[in-house]
Amino acid sequence: MTVDWSWISGHTDDLTTLTLSHLQAALTAVLLGLLISLPLAVVAHRVRPLRGFLLGLSNILFTIPSIAVFVLLLPISGLTRTTTVIGLTIYTLVVLLRNTVEGLDSVPARTKEAARAMGTRPLRTLLTVELPLALPVIMAGVRIATVMSISLVSVATYIGDGGLGQLFTDGFQRNYPTPVIVGVLLTLLSAVAADALLVALQYVLTPWKRRRA
Amino acid sequence: MNRRTLLGALAGAAVTVPALSACSSGITSLDSQGTTSGGGGSSKGGVTIGTANFTENQVLGYLYAAALEAAGVRTTVRPNLGTREILIPALKGGDIDVLPEYQGALLHYLAPKATATEEGEMQNALAVALPAGLQVLPYGMAEDSDAFVVTRGTARKYGLTSLADLRKQNGELVVGAAPEVKKRQVGVVGLKDVYGVEFKEFKSLDSSGPLVKGALKKGDVDVANLFTTDTDIQANDWVVLSDPKNLIPGQHVVPLIADRKADSTVRKALARLGDVLTTAHLTELNRQVDKDKKDPEDVANTYAKQHGLAN
Amino acid sequence: MYELLTNLGSWLTGTAQWSGSDGIANRLAEHLQYSLLATLIATAIGLPLGLLIGHTGRGAFLAINLASFGRALPTVGLVVLVFLASGLSMWPVYIALVALAVPAIVTNTYAGMTAVDPDVKDAARGQGMRAHQVLLQVELPLALPLIMTGLRLALIQVVATATIAAYVSFGGLGRYVFDGLAQRDLVQVLGGAVLVAAVAVVLDLALSGLQRFLFRHRTA
Numbered sequence: 001m002t003v004d005w006s007w008i009s010g011h012t013d014d015l016t017t018l019t020l021s022h023l024q025a026a027l028t029a030v031l032l033g034l035l036i037s038l039p040l041a042v043v044a045h046r047v048r049p050l051r052g053f054l055l056g057l058s059n060i061l062f063t064i065p066s067i068a069v070f071v072l073l074l075p076i077s078g079l080t081r082t083t084t085v086i087g088l089t090i091y092t093l094v095v096l097l098r099n100t101v102e103g104l105d106s107v108p109a110r111t112k113e114a115a116r117a118m119g120t121r122p123l124r125t126l127l128t129v130e131l132p133l134a135l136p137v138i139m140a141g142v143r144i145a146t147v148m149s150i151s152l153v154s155v156a157t158y159i160g161d162g163g164l165g166q167l168f169t170d171g172f173q174r175n176y177p178t179p180v181i182v183g184v185l186l187t188l189l190s191a192v193a194a195d196a197l198l199v200a201l202q203y204v205l206t207p208w209k210r211r212r213a
Numbered sequence: 214m215n216r217r218t219l220l221g222a223l224a225g226a227a228v229t230v231p232a233l234s235a236c237s238s239g240i241t242s243l244d245s246q247g248t249t250s251g252g253g254g255s256s257k258g259g260v261t262i263g264t265a266n267f268t269e270n271q272v273l274g275y276l277y278a279a280a281l282e283a284a285g286v287r288t289t290v291r292p293n294l295g296t297r298e299i300l301i302p303a304l305k306g307g308d309i310d311v312l313p314e315y316q317g318a319l320l321h322y323l324a325p326k327a328t329a330t331e332e333g334e335m336q337n338a339l340a341v342a343l344p345a346g347l348q349v350l351p352y353g354m355a356e357d358s359d360a361f362v363v364t365r366g367t368a369r370k371y372g373l374t375s376l377a378d379l380r381k382q383n384g385e386l387v388v389g390a391a392p393e394v395k396k397r398q399v400g401v402v403g404l405k406d407v408y409g410v411e412f413k414e415f416k417s418l419d420s421s422g423p424l425v426k427g428a429l430k431k432g433d434v435d436v437a438n439l440f441t442t443d444t445d446i447q448a449n450d451w452v453v454l455s456d457p458k459n460l461i462p463g464q465h466v467v468p469l470i471a472d473r474k475a476d477s478t479v480r481k482a483l484a485r486l487g488d489v490l491t492t493a494h495l496t497e498l499n500r501q502v503d504k505d506k507k508d509p510e511d512v513a514n515t516y517a518k519q520h521g522l523a524n
Numbered sequence: 525m526y527e528l529l530t531n532l533g534s535w536l537t538g539t540a541q542w543s544g545s546d547g548i549a550n551r552l553a554e555h556l557q558y559s560l561l562a563t564l565i566a567t568a569i570g571l572p573l574g575l576l577i578g579h580t581g582r583g584a585f586l587a588i589n590l591a592s593f594g595r596a597l598p599t600v601g602l603v604v605l606v607f608l609a610s611g612l613s614m615w616p617v618y619i620a621l622v623a624l625a626v627p628a629i630v631t632n633t634y635a636g637m638t639a640v641d642p643d644v645k646d647a648a649r650g651q652g653m654r655a656h657q658v659l660l661q662v663e664l665p666l667a668l669p670l671i672m673t674g675l676r677l678a679l680i681q682v683v684a685t686a687t688i689a690a691y692v693s694f695g696g697l698g699r700y701v702f703d704g705l706a707q708r709d710l711v712q713v714l715g716g717a718v719l720v721a722a723v724a725v726v727l728d729l730a731l732s733g734l735q736r737f738l739f740r741h742r743t744a
Contacts, residue, residue, distance in 0.1 A: 001609050004506070063680065063724035065687040068701045068717035072710065079263075079294055079308040147595045154598040158705065160263075160294035165600055169293050172604045173268050173422055176506050180608065184601040191596030298708035392706035414545055416693065417703050424693045427612040 004178040011179075019186055022163025023194075025156070026149040028085050033092030033145060040093075041100035042126060055101065058094040066091065066155045074159065084156040091152060092145040099141025103134030136209075139202040143195055150191040154183070164190075254473040259287035263294050263309030267420040268509065269357060269442060272498045273313035273466060275513030276486055283523035284482035292509070296393045296420075297322055304471055305346055311479075314469040316352050317462030318359065318399050325398035330462050339467075350480055352467035353487025355495040357442040359399050359461050360453045361388075367435055368452040375455040379410045379436065389425045389434030392417040399461055400438070407460045412436070442496040444504070466490070489520050531711040532718070546699070548719065555696035555723065558614075558686045562621035563679045569622065570629030570678075571671070577630070578637020578667065579659050587634035594627030599688055607692050617689045624685055625678040632674025636667030669739050676731040683724045687716070697723070 008015075044054040070087045077083040107130045115125045131138075154165025162169070167183030170176070260281060264274035271292045278288040291309060294300055297319070303309050316335050320327050323342040329335045332352060339349050363373055371382055379386065394400035395415050404410040416433065418425035421440040429437040430449070439446060446453060468483045498516060501507045517523035535541060542548045577583040599620050606616035640663050648662045664671075687698025700716025703709070 007506070059728075060721055060725055063684045063721040063728075064717050065684055065698065065701060065720050067687060067698075067705070068713055068720075071701065071705045071713045072717070074299070075302075075710065078306050079291075079299070079303045143592075144595065147592055151596050151598045154600045157293070157600065158295070158702075159299075160291060165598065166293065168598070168601045168604045169266070171608065173266075173293075174503050174506060175423055175608060177605065177608045180601055180605050184598060184605060187598045187601065188593075188596050191592075195592060195596075296706045296708070298706065302708070392703035393708075395703070396707050396709075417690075417699065417706070418693050423607075424612070428693065431612055433612065 001177045003181055004176075007178045008182060015182065015186065018164050018166060019190060022153050022165075022187070023150070023190060025081065025084050025088060025153045025161070025163055026146065026194075029088030029092045029149050030096075030142065030146050032085065032089045033096045034142070036089070037093050037096035037100055041097055041104060044097070044101050045104040051101070055098065058097050061090055062094045066152050067158055070156055070159050079160050081161060083159060084153065084161040087156065088149050088152055092149050095145040095148060096138075096141050099144070100134065100138050103137030103141070104130055106137055107133045132206075135206055136202065139198065139205070143198045146194050146198060147191045150187060150194060154187065253477075254471070254475045256281075256286045256474050256476050256479045259289065260310045260474050260479065261308070262288055262290045262311045262313075263300055263303060264290065264292050264313065265297065265300060265420070266293050266295055267422060267440070268502050269440065269495065269499050270313055271509040272495070272502055272513055275510045276490065276498075276517065277311060277313060277468065277483060278510075279513050279517035279523050280482045280486040281479060283517065284478050286478060286482070290510070296391070298393055301344075301347075301469075304469065305344060307471070307473075310471050310474040312469045314349070314467050315357060315464035316349075316467045317464045319349070319467070319469065321398040321403070321462065325403070330459055332463055332465060335462060336467075343469075346472050348470060348472055348475055350468040350470055350475070351484050351487060352465040353490055354465070355487075355490045355492045356463060356465045357440050357492070357495065358464040360439050360441050360446070361404075362429065362437050362439045362446060362451045362453050363435060364429060365450050365452055373452070373454060375457055376404065376408050376410065376460065377457060379404070379454070380408055383409075383411045384413050386412055386435040387414045387416060387433070388412045388436040388438070389416040389418045389428045390438030391420040391425070394438050403460050407458050442492065442499050444496060444500050466495075486517075486522055489522060490516075528711065528714065532714050535711050535715045536718070545695075551695055551697050551699055552719065552723070554689070554694070555683070555686050555698075555720070558617060558621065558689055558694075558696055559679065559683045562618055562686070563625055563675070563682050565618065566622045566625030566629055566678060566682075567675060570626040570674075571633055573626075574630040574633025574671075574674075575637065575659065575664065578634045579655075579663060584634070587630055590627040591631040592627075594624060597623060599624065599685060600691065603688050603691055612693065614689075614694065616692050617686075617694060620688055621682050621686060625682050628678040628681060629671075629674045632677065633667065633671050636670030636674070637663055639670060640666045669735065669742065672731075672735050672738075676728065676735070679731070680724050680728050683727060684720060687720060 040054060044051040066087065069090055070083060073083045073086055077086060111129060111133065112125060115129045120129070153163045154168060156162040157165035157169045164183045164187050167179040171178065171180035171183070262274045262277050264270040271290075274290045274292065278290050281288045294303065294309070297314075300309065300312050304312055316332065316339070320329065320335050320339050320342060324338065327335075327338050327342065329338040336349065336352060343349065361376060361379075367373065372378060388401065390400065395417070396402060398406070401412070401415060416428065418428055418434070418437075421438075421443045425434070425437050425439065426445055428434045429451070436454075439451075441453070445451075466487070468487075470479065494516070498512050501512050502509050514523070536548070544550065574587065577587045602620045602623060603616040606619050610616065644662060644666065645658055648658045653661065686696050687701055689696040690698035690702035697716050697720045700712050700719070704712030704716060
């Protein structure tokens with residue numbers, strides 16, 4: 001199995017387009033996942049009976065094969081990017097929900113009580129005390145969800161989307177390893193780069209961790 | 214994280230959740246969503262060409278694009294979308310506008326009991342069988358048919374020359390084809406219907422791709438469903454079983470298009486392509502893509518230029 | 525929606541559905557075979573690796589970041605790549621599944637090893653135990669809960685991903701999803717998905733229960 005370098009140099013435009021399309025799908029899914037999981041996590045964290053239900057349901061959702069999710073969405077949103085993003089969001093949602101609940105759980109009870117004793121209302125406590133303190137664990141979840149999402153996009157190639165995943169289908173049909181190798185490497189690189197950016201973001205968002213006691 | 218962000222998040226959730234749960238009717242079928250305009254369509258807004266999940270269909274898709282672009286129509290090609298079963302609902306629903314199809318195969322997919330065998334008859338039968346909102350444009354010269362193929366060794370061993378001969382080995386042979394072929398008239402269903410053939414096992418592979426050809430070579434399957442424009446048939450000295458009862462009708466390439474995009478510009482451009490592209494040409498283009506590893510788009514554009522379909 | 529569910533019900537319960545090479549019984553057996561064997565191979569690779577890194581402390585960077593790397597690897601790409609290299613065989617399936625499972629096992633084994641109280645290890649060494657004795661008689665038993673969690677997580681992930689066997693013509697429950705896509709038979713797709721989820725959930729519950737039972741006397 002050899003790499004055809006001329007293919008790579010001849011396809012830089014296509015590769016750029018595919019990579020950007022790929023990342024757009026993955027990142028949209030993470031953002032949507034965050035948007036949905038945050039309020040859900042707060043509910044799960046505060047309402048005891050719902051917690052078990054929501055976490056249990058998300059665990060089950062996680063075991064459904066991603067290709068099945070994409071296919072089952074076809075009658076709803078058709079052969080479109082929307083289908084891919086909704087499918088991916090289901091998985092980012094599960095990861096983010098788990099981590100956000102865990103993050104909120106990790107906030108010491110005494111800190112919350114102190115805030116309440118000072119007269120802070122629950123919503124303000126959530127926004128100014130709980131969520132910031134939960135941030136490291138939430139960010140860990142965002143990192144996991146992002147990397148996972150970038151990897152999962154390629155499964156959507158079976159419904160005609162798939163970003164870099166289309167290179168896999170192409171290479172497979174024509175018995176041509178080069179596009180496949182390039183696709184795998186670009187996917188890995190994108191995931192590593194995204195992960196690194198998120199680590200940097202976390203560093204920026206948690207200044208109190210940087211201050212030496 | 215401040216109050217505004219949280220409210221924005223809640224608003225976003227409020228919009229997304231109902232949309233996701235609108236799992237109402239139509240989950241098992243994608244019908245009744247395309248509105249049909251009785252009159253002519255227009256290609257002014259651009260045309261999206263969808264293609265199926267095998268390389269030849271991509272070549273055809275890019276050929277259509279080249280022809281249409283030369284006629285001033287903006288096109289987008291969406292390659293490798295899936296099988297006909299997936300593509301036709303997508304066509305009705307508006308995700309794609311045009312699809313390179315195959316006359317007999319399409320007809321028998323829509324009307325398994327159709328009896329038309331001559332091209333003109335099939336074209337009329339298609340007009341009747343197609344759901345509202347879809348039409349076929351004039352068929353082209355090039356033809357790519359389904360074929361049921363065995364190795365030379367298998368043919369000798371069981372004395373197989375035609376599909377009728379398979380009946381002698383009922384329950385003994387393994388057939389390999391793309392998964393959808395199991396349920397198709399031009400497929401396992403029709404083989405039983407018309408020739409009384411029953412296989413020992415059906416292996417889900419792909420459309421004349423690496424899986425089915427690899428399996429035939431390896432001996433994992435005895436009979437394989439391939440396409441007649443696949444040069445590997447000749448290269449491997451495989452035997453195409455003949456079809457005396459006409460289970461597999463002529464399969465000329467024919468554009469399947471949504472009414473909403475069918476205008477005279479599109480009609481003319483694709484008719485010109487259909488009159489120029491021969492089976493031999495198509496076979497050669499496929500070979501360039503599969504063996505020489507050229508891009509379907511490049512191969513199509515070069516062909517279009519060479520044959521005066523584009524500048 | 526209701527129609528889909530009732531069709532699913534008859535699909536799952538029809539007796540014809542369960543027999544033959546494409547029957548649910550056979551596909552389930554194939555799926556379990558791929559999953560269990562892949563997890564076993566991954567354990568044979570990942571467990572010693574995790575133990576070694578945890579015991580010596582060297583290569584911690586690998587243990588921590590391997591999970592990230594494993595998560596980033598596109599399974600479809602890996603399956604296709606190995607298929608192009610090795611043709612029609614089970615290699616693509618097993619290599620992809622093992623590549624998926626090893627990181628989870630290594631990371632959790634390492635986590636289990638680092639969670640062991642250093643004082644306990646010191647005490648053991650103080651008693652005259654040699655390195656391998658400390659590892660096998662002290663560290664490993666203490667790290668076992670987290671190691672088992674890693675094995676359980678790996679198995680569940682593998683079960684959910686073993687559908688990839690269908691991408692390269694093999695069996696397992698993924699066959700229903702893939703064939704269902706090609707035939708646009710949504711009941712079949714849903715059936716395959718539900719069965720995979722059911723197997724994963726059942727295995728998860730069984731193994732968690734086993735874990736709880738095995739470590740019922742431990743306090744932490």
